[in-house]
Amino acid sequence: MGKITGFKEFERQDEKYTEVKDRVKNYKEFTVPLNESEITEQGSRCMDCGIPFCHSGCPLGNLIPDFNHMVYQGEWQKASWLLHSTNNFPEFTGRLCPAPCEKSCVLGIIEDPVSIENIEKSIVERAFKEGWIKPHPPKVRTGKTIAVVGSGPAGLAAAQQLNRAGHLVTVFERDDAIGGLLRYGIPNFKMEKGIIDRRLAILIAEGIIFKTNVNVGVNYKVEDLKAFDAVVLCGGATVRRSLPTPGIDAIGVVQAMDFLTQQTKVLFGKEIKDQVMATDKNVIVIGGGDTGSDCVGTSNRHGAKSVVNFEIMPKPPGHRSPTTPWPYWPLQLKTTSSHKEGVERNWLINTKEFIKDKDGKLTALKTINVEWKMVPGQRPQLIEIEGTEKTWPCDLALLALGFTGPEATLSDQLGLETDVRSNYKATKYQTNVPNIFAAGDxxxxxxxxxxxxxxxxxxxxxxxxxxxxxxxxATKGSGDLLSVH
Incomplete structure (x- = not known):
């Protein structure tokens, strides 16, 4: 696979970024793509592994050594076919996936792993540029009708696959545009929305019906789903986690996803009353994951006075931890492009109080440093460290704490069983109601x-x-028998 000695001859090379001072002035993507010869070199680094563990690291089972080899050989159209045979939307994953495949790359044991994600993105962008990605409606229809509820990546993938099989698919989206959190939850500087729109045009041309502003169970009766032969629920896990902290009701304590969604909608001319802005404010982002990072990047683009990030967990090591050896996903410090744009990061810190003025507006946060006590056989215990209390000036606190699970609207009205985490129970994706299936978050x-x-x-x-x-x-990783790309 690739060039036999490629991994010895060439070092890993990633896309570069435009300068911070320039990119924070707008919300456009800011990566500088590698040229064709550079990508060819990166493809050649893929070794002839006895067992390519990148397959097991990728939830889709992408045929990674195969498309890497095609890129090295200059067979870009074949690379695109291989990539699309297991992944409906490589333009999404090529931009947004944390690349577990790279963490399980065999080359990564001794050197920097193959730049799989960047190669994936380069393939699909070349395919769109060359016009290789075209609508291919099914030649025969089965007469079966299917409702897909939710138009995030799970809903879109289910819809395209079922449409390929010849079924007539209708996708319901409660927001005013297709894409789920891809549309409004992911900032434009990570993925411009034209990327969704060009793929959506393909799906529409293939015969999938999309209906927006349809909130099933709210402004669309669940009884009307009975008109369909099957239903696939892909509504995501959208119940946001909060904090049981005094002062949480202060004006200026905002859920991260509201903050991010508002900004993206404004970019596209949507009218947002009282948009939450970070301009000239001391911003504290609580939560150290990707959503927290997105809040940091957006706050800097707003022109925040200061941006601070809190994380209650310990600071991860700079290199792979012995507790997560290859080929597992590593416990390792992640520094994103947004972090590099300016933020003070703090670990092992817990918010004790949101301080507000007489008008109820947030003015500061009280915190205390913590440590985790590990007892074998027991859950870790959070211990507060006396004498470490601190007050931080804060005009805007963004809660980037993740989600607790899906909303209960559909499960309650459809009589669906849920697990202890409120997820919809679906053995082999089928719920306790035989013609109703569930997928994704x-x-x-x-x-x-x-x-x-x-x-x-x-x-x-x-x-x-x-x-x-x-x-x-197709089954996972086998290549789609009905893929026509």
């Missing part, structure tokens, strides 16, 4: 975009089998 809990696409594909396979008694849709 709604089924497995908050997770990655690549997992959502995988869930959507796997759910589509089970729906097709349920309706037809058999299926030609």
């Amino acid at each position: 709604m089924r497995r809990g908050q997770s990655l975009i690549v997992w959502a696409i995988s869930e959507g594909r796997e759910a589509a396979r089970e729906v097709d089998r349920f309706l037809m008694g058999r299926t030609n849709l």
Whole structure:
């Protein structure tokens, strides 16, 4: 695979970024793509592994050594076909996936791993540029109708797969545009929305019906779903986690996703009354994950006076921890492009109080340093360290604490069973109501975009089998028998 000695001859090379001072002036993507010869070199670094563990690291089972080899050989169209055979939307994962495949790359044991994610992005961008990605409606329709609720990556993947199988698919989205959190939850500087729109145009041309501003169970009766032969629920895990902290009701304590969604909608001319702005404010982002990082980047683009980030967990090591050896996903410090734009990061810190003035506006946060006591056989205990209390000036606190699970609207009205974490129970993606299936974060809990696409594909396979008694849709990593790209 690749050039036999490629991994010895060439070092890993990633996309570069435009300068911080320039990129924070707007909300556009700021990566500088590698040229064709550079990408060819990166493809050549893929070794002829006896067992390519990148497959097991990727939830989609992408045929990674195969498309790397095609890139090295200059067979870009074949690389695109291989990539799309297991991944419906590589333009999403090529930008937004944390690349578990790279963390399980065999080359990564001794050197920097193959730059799989960047190669993936380069392939799909070349494919769109060359016009290789075209609509291919199914030649034969089955007469079966399917409702997909939710148009995030799980819903879109399920819809495309089921449409390929010949079923007539209608996708319901409660927001005013298709894409779920890809549309409004992911900042434009990480993925411009034209990336969604060009793929959406393909899906529409293939015959998938999309309906926006339809909130099933709210302004669309669940009884009307009975008109469909099957239903796939892909609504995501959207119940946001909060804090049981005094002063949480202060004006200026805002859920991160509200902050991010408002900003993206404004970019596209949506009227947002009283938009939350970080301009000239002391901003504290509570939560150290990707959403917290997105809040940091957005706050800097607003022109915040200061940006501070709190994380209650310990600071991860700079290199792979012995507790997460190769090929597992590593416990390791992640520094994003948004972090590099300016933020003070703090670990092992807990918010004790949101301080507000007489008008109820947030003015400061009280915190205390903590440590975690590990007792074998017991859950870790959070211990506060006496004498470490501190007050931080704060005009805007953004809660980037993740999600607790899916909303109960549909499960209650449809009589669906849920687990202890409120996720919709769905064995082999099928709920306790036989013709209703669930996929994505709604089924497995908050997770990655690549997992959502995988869930959507796997759910589509089970729906097709349920309706037809058999299926030609692909299993994970095998390449889609009905893929026509």
